[in-house]
Amino acid sequence: MTDQFIYTTPLDPRATPLIEDLIHEYDSRYGDLFDREGAVVELNRYPPEAFAPPEGNFLLLLRDGETIGGGAFKRYDATTAEFKRIWTRRNLRRQGLARRLLAELEAQALRQGYARIYLTTGFRQPEATGLYLTSGYRALFDPDEDLAVRRKLPFEKVLGVGKEPVDLARAGPVSTSVPAA
Template identity: 70%
Template sequence: MRSDLFVYTSLQDPRALPLIEELGREYESRYGDFYLQESAVPEIERYPAEVFTPAQGGNFLLLLRKGRAVAGGAFKRLDAQTAEFKRIWTDSSLRRQGLARSVLVELEAQALRQGYQRVYLTTGFRQPEAVGLYLGHGYRRLFDPTADLQALRKLPFEKQLSLAPRNHPPLPSTHALQAPMLSGV
């Protein structure tokens, strides 16, 4: 059995840096300057770390394997009933192991624990893997799939949350907001 562990922490956690940097490079490689045409701020820098904290109605999650971040994700408050998921990401060398799905399931569970009833998220038009993940996990498209996806740019999805049982056992988790560097993790 793998030694995977979920840790709720902050975006400033040093363990998150390699994952976030790789996500930024991925955005750049897939979209180049496409999004910069709309904004002078790269996608990865559009949200300050504070929006992903419990004080602001959000959370930042890392999936650690032997102490190393291998996947992660976050959510922020969209409104009183809706969490907006952001930054769901898996280390590129570890894809196709179900890690993004595990992160998605854990984020949904945490959103429920925080009283949210709905999840809203977007992905880019050049991320078919993410589209497949969300559709395969019960999310509903909020866009016409026959439309010009490049013209749409961001593809929105939603899901109503429920207390339905999980299909797999949960991974252990810990909340590390007070101590971002846990010993023995």
């Protein structure tokens, strides 16, 4: 069993399982809060170019060629990347895949010159909240407030310093094999 990170685009056919499952996940957790179009509107809020180098990136985790996870980031400001769409296949959760995706996205954001990560998750995603809190992210909200009123829960993390940014505008696709957990 071989796991492999690849940097690609949301338009890559291998991204389809990620996008379809996110639509299902968001609709099942937040369907009563969305308008008629639901999660499809949320997932199409940003054009694919927002997740392209040099200001963003789109990551898939493949296992033996099959998509099992993914995530993306885009520019939030000059020093901050905003993480979006972090996902692992439902039947493979609780195996550390999301933590590996998060670490890889952080490393790539750092390589692209970002010093800080900003992200939000929904109030009906306690698993994501737990992941971020145990991965060094700081909650930018009061956990004692009514999270249902807030809806979006923002987090931040300051990344390491001293790494040279990589000019990915000139670099081709990246593929990195990693041992399966």
